[in-house]
Amino acid sequence: MSLTVVGTMAFDEIETPFGQSGKIIGGSATFIALAAANFVKPIHQISVIGGDFPKKELAALADRGVVLDGVEVKENEKSFYWKGKYHMDMNTRDSLVTELNVLADFNPVLPEAACKAEFLILGNLSPQVQSGVIAQMKTRPKLIVMDTMNFWMDVALDALLDTIKKVDVLLVNDGEARQLTGEFSLVKAAKKLLTMGPKYLIIKKGEHGALLFHENHVFFAPALPLEDVFDPTGAGDTFAGGFIGHLAKTRDISFENMKTAIIVGSVMASFCVEQFGTKRIREVNHEDISTRLEQFVDLVNFDIDLV
Amino acid sequence: MSLTVVGTMAFDEIETPFGQSGKIIGGSATFIALAAANFVKPIHQISVIGGDFPKKELAALADRGVVLDGVEVKENEKSFYWKGKYHMDMNTRDSLVTELNVLADFNPVLPEAACKAEFLILGNLSPQVQSGVIAQMKTRPKLIVMDTMNFWMDVALDALLDTIKKVDVLLVNDGEARQLTGEFSLVKAAKKLLTMGPKYLIIKKGEHGALLFHENHVFFAPALPLEDVFDPTGAGDTFAGGFIGHLAKTRDISFENMKTAIIVGSVMASFCVEQFGTKRIREVNHEDISTRLEQFVDLVNFDIDLV
Numbered sequence: 001m002s003l004t005v006v007g008t009m010a011f012d013e014i015e016t017p018f019g020q021s022g023k024i025i026g027g028s029a030t031f032i033a034l035a036a037a038n039f040v041k042p043i044h045q046i047s048v049i050g051g052d053f054p055k056k057e058l059a060a061l062a063d064r065g066v067v068l069d070g071v072e073v074k075e076n077e078k079s080f081y082w083k084g085k086y087h088m089d090m091n092t093r094d095s096l097v098t099e100l101n102v103l104a105d106f107n108p109v110l111p112e113a114a115c116k117a118e119f120l121i122l123g124n125l126s127p128q129v130q131s132g133v134i135a136q137m138k139t140r141p142k143l144i145v146m147d148t149m150n151f152w153m154d155v156a157l158d159a160l161l162d163t164i165k166k167v168d169v170l171l172v173n174d175g176e177a178r179q180l181t182g183e184f185s186l187v188k189a190a191k192k193l194l195t196m197g198p199k200y201l202i203i204k205k206g207e208h209g210a211l212l213f214h215e216n217h218v219f220f221a222p223a224l225p226l227e228d229v230f231d232p233t234g235a236g237d238t239f240a241g242g243f244i245g246h247l248a249k250t251r252d253i254s255f256e257n258m259k260t261a262i263i264v265g266s267v268m269a270s271f272c273v274e275q276f277g278t279k280r281i282r283e284v285n286h287e288d289i290s291t292r293l294e295q296f297v298d299l300v301n302f303d304i305d306l307v
Numbered sequence: 308m309s310l311t312v313v314g315t316m317a318f319d320e321i322e323t324p325f326g327q328s329g330k331i332i333g334g335s336a337t338f339i340a341l342a343a344a345n346f347v348k349p350i351h352q353i354s355v356i357g358g359d360f361p362k363k364e365l366a367a368l369a370d371r372g373v374v375l376d377g378v379e380v381k382e383n384e385k386s387f388y389w390k391g392k393y394h395m396d397m398n399t400r401d402s403l404v405t406e407l408n409v410l411a412d413f414n415p416v417l418p419e420a421a422c423k424a425e426f427l428i429l430g431n432l433s434p435q436v437q438s439g440v441i442a443q444m445k446t447r448p449k450l451i452v453m454d455t456m457n458f459w460m461d462v463a464l465d466a467l468l469d470t471i472k473k474v475d476v477l478l479v480n481d482g483e484a485r486q487l488t489g490e491f492s493l494v495k496a497a498k499k500l501l502t503m504g505p506k507y508l509i510i511k512k513g514e515h516g517a518l519l520f521h522e523n524h525v526f527f528a529p530a531l532p533l534e535d536v537f538d539p540t541g542a543g544d545t546f547a548g549g550f551i552g553h554l555a556k557t558r559d560i561s562f563e564n565m566k567t568a569i570i571v572g573s574v575m576a577s578f579c580v581e582q583f584g585t586k587r588i589r590e591v592n593h594e595d596i597s598t599r600l601e602q603f604v605d606l607v608n609f610d611i612d613l614v
Contacts, residue, residue, distance in 0.1 A: 187534045208515040220606050222527045227494045259609040293611060299527050300607045302566040304600060
């Protein structure tokens with residue numbers, strides 16, 4: 001089993017009603033890899049960083065089985081930087097600063113091993129870059145999962161629709177599903193999105209859980225009710241990392257197993273939001289994960305006589 | 308098994324982005340009774356109406372096993388009337404007109420049989436009226452369920468807190484749970500509410516499902532994802548009716564059975580929102596309910612190896 005992860009590795013600076021993070025490590029590929037590394041090795045990381053990206057952060061990823069030869073280092077440039085502020089409800093945020101830096105002309109070249117991975121996940125990036133990665137794969141991966149965001153719907157819709165055609169699982173949030181289809185009802189939006197290429201669709205609803213659609217089937221997983229949501233940054237990427245990590249570990253891409261993968265993703269995301277940035281998800285161990293999986297079973301499990 | 312339902316029987320007039328209902332039948336006790344009647348008979352209805360309330364609507368309830376001798380008829384007055392308008396997202400609404408009419412001095416006197424019911428559900432009404440009903444019960448019901456709303460938190464908080472102490476299950480929505488406790492986190496709010504008297508707490512989140520709290524346990528049931536939500540009016544009451552109906556039918560008030568009752572409530576609510584007012588829930592039969600229960604099982608059921 002092997003997994004290729006494409007996405008950003010970045011600096012984040014986060015303000016929430018509970019505090020300020022200072023400059024910390026973030027980026028879609030960072031969160032995805034940290035979550036997935038609990039389930040699968042090796043992970044081939046495809047990203048770009050500046051000379052300012054801490055070496056010890058790279059070492060920490062390498063320790064977890066993340067192969068970094070696909071991470072381009074532009075020594076004389078700065079890493080992607082994002083600063084944002086969350087509102088009281090922690091569901092909405094404002095971007096205060098976005099500096100693309102090294103990301104501005106990112107054109108990844110995949111190392112040999114990364115081109116042969118069985119599983120590929122495309123974190124949020126320009127759809128042209130995502131398509132470029134798919135084109136470099138030597139054999140069609142068993143499963144391609146793609147995340148995106150509303151920004152690309154605004155500035156690169158045609159390229160986005162073209163990339164969506166090439167993937168198996170599309171990950172969007174509820175607002176993005178509505179924007180991409182013009183349908184307010186998520187069920188109607190899902191039906192349209194499933195005609196655009198992907199065989200599977202995941203609609204993330206943040207604290208309200210996630211929906212998995214496939215043909216006429218739908219599965220729902222709640223988010224774990226938590227006492228405190230400290231910082232939602234990276235929760236969606238961490239969810240995606242848990243999802244693809246479980247699938248790559250089990251090498252089973254059936255709908256039944258995707259349900260389980262959604263639960264695993266929700267478990268990983270529930271850790272992510274408990275601390276700033278990657279702090280909590282780099283601490284979790286298999287026992288933590290098992291305990292929380294049990295909590296999920298208790299949360300949704302019920303008996304009913306269908307008579 | 309027997310159930311006493313207290314609440315309003317009213318005229319509603321509803322505007323949604325999809326149409327206008329005209330003047331139709333509504334009221335918390337109407338929705339609760341219509342939903343519960345699928346599971347339990349007799350239902351002792353405690354309410355008040357004016358001479359303008361259609362006799363055929365009373366006959367329709369009686370046909371379903373709803374005993375109406377506890378419904379006071381004030382022939383020369385008008386029934387409670389509410390007019391509201393839903394916004395595009397169907398989650399928020401404005402009250403355009405509220406005429407209390409007969410409800411202004413409602414002081415229910417329970418018939419003998421209603422005082423002896425095993426199960427009691429207090430639909431949204433002033434907490435003084437709700438307490439007055441509890442005081443009339445000859446023997447403590449096996450279970451008392453209480454609904455309320457933010458309005459009573461604003462105008463009658465002390466009476467509300469006093470009534471809450473006397474019930475077993477409190478039903479509130481997420482905004483009300485926050486208002487009543489001053490806690491934004493629903494988990495923290497639930498902990499506080501469970502110290503106020505009720506042993507069980509249900510937090511309704513509309514299209515985002517419902518949470519059941521008891522001691523350190525929590526159970527979550529989603530709302531069924533629907534293609535169209537036509538009119539959410541009465542969905543919370545219909546949920547409550549399905550919940551208490553299932554409990555009264557099975558006479559089992561364990562936490563495990565309450566989970567099932569929550570699912571039954573969600574199923575009933577999923578019908579309610581498909582048409583204006585009570586239209587859809589008065590049409591459903593046992594086969595419809597069974598089919599939708601199966602959809603719920605499919606929606607949330609997953610297998611996982613907890614190793």
